Amino acid sequence: MYKNFFRYLISAIFLLGFSVNSNADFKVGFVYVGPTGDHGWTFQHHEGRNAVEAAGIKTTFVESVPEGADAERVIRQLAQSGHDLIFTTSFGYMDPTNKVAKDFPNVKFEHATGYKREHSNVSTYSARFYEGRTLLGHIAGKMTKTNTIGYIASFPIPEVIRGINAMTLAAQKVNPNIKTKIVWVFTWYDPGKEAEAAQALIDQGADVIMQHTDSTAPVQTAEKAGVWSFGQASDMQRFAPKSILTSIIDDWAPYYVERAIAARDGTWNQQDTWHGLKEGMVAMGPYNSAMGADLVKEVEQLQKDLASGKVHSFTGPIYDQKGNILVAEGKVADDGMLAGMSVYVKGVEGDIPK
């Protein structure tokens, strides 16, 4: 009886001490899949971390964590060493994040681009990159002379297919003869492979190149070959100043700051976030003056309309490659359809690898 009482007392004091402590020592951990200097995906997450730090919250990061057996240990170590909120910033951390979350119910976890939220302390978040692709499609459709757009794709997951489709639909709207050629490189980051893919697409007649991979190699290849290109994930303009028309920028900073403050102040809730141009999670780099003032104006208007919801990237009628209707006229695709997108729209060449 007394034993139990003391046990409760001690644990209560212990917990009290912890809760008082946790406000002062509030720490946020980040797990990156690549090096902070990749100038793409991880670079932008690191920028987000810098913003959290600037908001007066202590942070820690671990870079280049392989998505294999090591991920779980790194996440667990962060949880064990007093981090209260942990961002795991790659899809491959999905299962390890949920596994560790189970053992640390008081630590909050935020997993990027995943779909599993097995415990109440796991949130997921991603960005509506496809809205940026719509703008790229509009620009590409206007800028191409050969009516061929080259697309370097990583893996045939819904996010990548969504980007290809959004871009193609927008390009078709301004130029009905457009064709989208795709090279699948099956990697997120491999400058050598990405450069080869870009060259292959240029050789096939593409005069606009874009990529859903993380390195700067495609834009540099495009610059050398004298064709147009777009930056991915971060503003890549300085790597190909002549060739880059604009960049899709992943801006995680506002979200990271908001979630870190929420977790510190105890208002953090589990959620599935999918933010776009409206919230600023997707932003556009400066537009190249080579586009001409008229086109820049058009695109800026479209950007505003996408942000306000006046225009949706997937507005019907949308047909698949065989001509079957996917989205009826006057309707827009709902988030469920977007999240599971696994077919190309009409005008994309080739098949989705299976």
Place this chain on the structure above:
Amino acid sequence: MALYFFTPFIAIILTILGGGIIFYILGFNPIEALKFYFITPISNLYGFSELLLKATPLCLIAIGLSFCFKSNNWNIGAEGQLTFGAIVGGGVALLFYNQEGFYILPLVIIAGAIGGMIFALIPAILKTYFNTNEILVSLMLVYVSKLLLDYLVVGPWSNPEGFNFPETRQFSDSSRMPLLFEGLRIHAGIFLALAAVMLSWFVLYKTYLGFQIKVSGLSLKTAKYAGFKGKTMILVVFMISGACAGLAGVGEITGPIGQLHRMISPDYGFTAIIVAFLGRLNPFGIIFASLVVALTYLGAETAQIFLQIPKYTGQVFQGMILFFLLASDYLLFFKVKILNLKKNELRH
């Protein structure tokens, strides 16, 4: 001879000193940094179990490689044999998806070993019958196996409910390595590694095959004069080496990972080459070496978490260990002699 087994310790001490100097130059307190690097990661039970988990595949592969390296066969492609073993073993695990049975895990493990063995036989056969260079062949086959794995996890074997993400289903519990302790990731695969250590010691030091391997390593000509069947021996050492790498691969996918995807090994097959040499190609030396090298991985993570030291220092440490080992070998086994060049006469 005593010095021969002592140089690895010299190399490790020099590496720690070198690491301290690097930390100092980077602006960290070297003592504190080294503490986070080599002591903090294993200061609790969880950390120690993670060290064993990390050392298990390194030890297994290095044991296999020691057979090849001792007999002058330069198998650089353990990473490929690991990958192919994981593919074959993982294929069997997927075949038995959602089925129960005590026999499934042993089948998966055996399949993995056979997979690695077959993949190692390719450079061995090409070497024995077509005189190709086994270094190049085994190395190039690494890329073949990795691309094959990419193809399988993206295409035919990808998880039907997984939104096309490049990974297979999670294996059923019947094809997962049993965990040794609740809450820790250390699994029964460690017994495979220990068994490999015992067996390899027995084979290398107590059998005719072991004798052949050692003689061939010391002098190929002597081995020929002695009438050893060189070709069979080459095939056998490659098979042993491949089987060990395949076991390591299958241990990873049925242990901590639990499925096939593209990142099943952070280059264990290459790191194990350092482990094999640091362990002096001796079974018990390799246990020790695999623990030291595994610690450099864990230390790099801890040092980044607590001090924000770039994680790549782990690779710098691994490189330094090998460098200092080779350098101290050189200085130990060669006599430094200053020649009198005035006499214009070179003595050998």
